[in-house]
Amino acid sequence: MTLSVTVKHRFSGFDLDVGFDAPAGVTALFGRSGSGKTTVVQTIAGLLRPTAGQVTVNGKTLFDSATGVWVPPAKRRIGYVFQEGRLFPHLSVHQNLRYGAWFAKRRQGAASFNHVVDLLGIAPLLERRPAALSGGEKQRVAIGRALLSAPDLLLMDEPLAALDEARKLEILPYLERLRDETAIPMIYVSHTVAEIARLATTIVVLNDGKLLRSGPASEVLGDPAIPFPLGVRRAGALLTAQVVAHHDDGLSELAIGAGRLYLPLINAAAGTRIRVRIAAQDVVLATRKPDHISALNILKGRVAEVREGDGPGVMVSVDVDGQTVLARITRRSRDALGLRVEMTCYAITKSVAIARDDIGISGV
Amino acid sequence: MDWLSPQEWDAVALSLRVSLWATLCSLPFGIFIAYALSRWQFWGKQALNGLVHLPLILPPVVTGYLLLLSFGTQAPLGGFLQDFGIVFAFRWTGAALAAAVMGFPLMVRAIRLSLDAVDPKLEQAAATLGASPLWIFVTVTLPLILPGVIVGTILGFAKAMGEFGATITFVSNIPGQTQTLPTAIYGFLQVPGGESSALRLVVISLIVALSALILSELLAARVARKVRGT
Numbered sequence: 001m002t003l004s005v006t007v008k009h010r011f012s013g014f015d016l017d018v019g020f021d022a023p024a025g026v027t028a029l030f031g032r033s034g035s036g037k038t039t040v041v042q043t044i045a046g047l048l049r050p051t052a053g054q055v056t057v058n059g060k061t062l063f064d065s066a067t068g069v070w071v072p073p074a075k076r077r078i079g080y081v082f083q084e085g086r087l088f089p090h091l092s093v094h095q096n097l098r099y100g101a102w103f104a105k106r107r108q109g110a111a112s113f114n115h116v117v118d119l120l121g122i123a124p125l126l127e128r129r130p131a132a133l134s135g136g137e138k139q140r141v142a143i144g145r146a147l148l149s150a151p152d153l154l155l156m157d158e159p160l161a162a163l164d165e166a167r168k169l170e171i172l173p174y175l176e177r178l179r180d181e182t183a184i185p186m187i188y189v190s191h192t193v194a195e196i197a198r199l200a201t202t203i204v205v206l207n208d209g210k211l212l213r214s215g216p217a218s219e220v221l222g223d224p225a226i227p228f229p230l231g232v233r234r235a236g237a238l239l240t241a242q243v244v245a246h247h248d249d250g251l252s253e254l255a256i257g258a259g260r261l262y263l264p265l266i267n268a269a270a271g272t273r274i275r276v277r278i279a280a281q282d283v284v285l286a287t288r289k290p291d292h293i294s295a296l297n298i299l300k301g302r303v304a305e306v307r308e309g310d311g312p313g314v315m316v317s318v319d320v321d322g323q324t325v326l327a328r329i330t331r332r333s334r335d336a337l338g339l340r341v342e343m344t345c346y347a348i349t350k351s352v353a354i355a356r357d358d359i360g361i362s363g364v
Numbered sequence: 365m366d367w368l369s370p371q372e373w374d375a376v377a378l379s380l381r382v383s384l385w386a387t388l389c390s391l392p393f394g395i396f397i398a399y400a401l402s403r404w405q406f407w408g409k410q411a412l413n414g415l416v417h418l419p420l421i422l423p424p425v426v427t428g429y430l431l432l433l434s435f436g437t438q439a440p441l442g443g444f445l446q447d448f449g450i451v452f453a454f455r456w457t458g459a460a461l462a463a464a465v466m467g468f469p470l471m472v473r474a475i476r477l478s479l480d481a482v483d484p485k486l487e488q489a490a491a492t493l494g495a496s497p498l499w500i501f502v503t504v505t506l507p508l509i510l511p512g513v514i515v516g517t518i519l520g521f522a523k524a525m526g527e528f529g530a531t532i533t534f535v536s537n538i539p540g541q542t543q544t545l546p547t548a549i550y551g552f553l554q555v556p557g558g559e560s561s562a563l564r565l566v567v568i569s570l571i572v573a574l575s576a577l578i579l580s581e582l583l584a585a586r587v588a589r590k591v592r593g594t
Binding site for chain 1: 483485486488489490491492493494495496497499503504507508590591592593
């Protein structure tokens with residue numbers, strides 16, 4: 001499946017002009033609030049008709065301002081999970097879930113009801129009304145409702161933004177399962193790096209209505225040049241590692257290339273591939289292998305790029321067996337160490353510095 | 365029912381029939397106009413809004429006279445309808461038309477208020493789930509505005525039961541033909557010794573009006589609870 005979209009739209013004091021292709025998997029639309037993300041997904045769904053643009057899914061044109069093609073939203077087969085859930089208050093959870101399925105019943109390949117209910121863990125909620133659900137439960141039902149309409153593409157517009165941290169952590173594993181167990185491609189809108197790092201296979205970065213960058217998740221997150229819309233403090237590269245063992249002292253051991261990572265206990269069997277985002281400002285660099293140090297994660301690598309910013313910091317990208325670790329250090333430290341491209345160096349992180357929501361199951 | 369004279373009984377029965385028909389026939393139009401006023405932007409929207417509310421502010425006798433001018437047998441519209449066997453002037457159907465026109469603004473207002481309270485985002489969500497505009501209306505919008513529809517219907521019915529000025533102007537006050545409860549009360553008050561008949565009908569009017577109000581409140585609250593799912 002491929003989605004191809006271009007949107008040109010004028011708001012008061014704001015021009016949106018973006019275009020990108022989304023391959024299979026989860027494509028994250030990332031950017032600050034007001035960068036135009038929601039306009040793009042609403043255009044894809046047909047809820048908004050922009051000044052100009054084009055939307056093509058699997059070679060089928062849904063909207064083309066040049067030829068006047070306009071498929072109404074009900075006929076687009078695009079599932080939409082809204083930030084606020086938007087469950088029908090007068091229907092039970094069961095009826096809400098069946099709503100889209102009923103209109104999709106003539107379609108081939110409607111996901112089976114029981115499978116979706118199991119996948120999202122909503123079986124105990126079926127007889128309730130939306131008013132009696134927590135925020136997290138509502139979102140799971142909303143996701144189920146969209147899935148059961150047998151969509152060709154699933155749009156998720158900040159589905160976790162209205163939830164507190166605990167609820168987010170409750171839902172993220174379900175989204176990972178969704179990504180890994182269904183073949184439905186997703187467009188995931190978010191302004192939270194941690195969510196994107198856990199879910200995205202492709203990242204599209206928007207800034208002030210323009211496309212800033214797009215590419216595979218690890219490439220975009222690991223690029224030291226990306227002046228992330230959220231600032232360097234949120235920068236951090238994405239690593240994929242494999243669970244080796246769980247230890248009694250509350251740590252999980254993961255293999256990454258020839259090295260080892262120790263993370264707070266992960267609920268996943270040995271052999272599972274895990275993706276973990278390591279914030280650039282949590283990484284310490286050393287040019288000699290450190291000894292007598294409390295930090296557990298010491299990865300040997302090679303300096304791939306050193307990029308100076310406006311402030312006192314520099315972003316160093318370190319190549320560790322083909323994967324990238326970003327480290328944000330001061331210019332002073334760079335000069336003291338004499339860091340140069342191609343130098344061997346060690347990237348050091350504390351296990352406890354890695355937040356739980358930065359660790360996820362890897363689908364790829 | 366020998367505590368009511370045949371003429372009094374006729375008036376009560378006719379009033380119920382007139383009000384029922386007036387309400388049922390105007391309900392689909394009421395919902396449609398309320399929907400148009402709440403959701404659509406179109407040329408002449410303010411004019412339509414004013415036209416719908418006109419009977420609320422015009423003297424009823426003016427409304428009745430305007431109806432007579434448009435639907436009288438000599439009038440172009442009345443004459444046109446007469447060719448199809450539809451006659452309003454000096455018939456109970458005319459009383460129903462007058463009652464419907466007078467109750468219409470109340471009905472539209474109640475329905476429009478509940479429509480304004482429906483989140484269009486829910487309708488958008490239904491569209492993304494594959495529902496066409498008509499299905500969205502039937503499965504989402506209509507259930508959510510049901511409390512308002514009930515209130516509007518009962519208000520319209522109560523207004524129809526009480527309508528006097530437009531009715532007497534448009535279809536006169538013919539016992540057994542066009543004499544409704546209020547016009548019958550008026551008629552009895554005009555003749556010596558008619559006070560006791562008038563009083564009995566006044567009591568019936570009071571009971572009908574009060575029960576309609578209480579019923580609508582109870583029903584609307586109950587349906588609203590069901591719709592909200594609490």
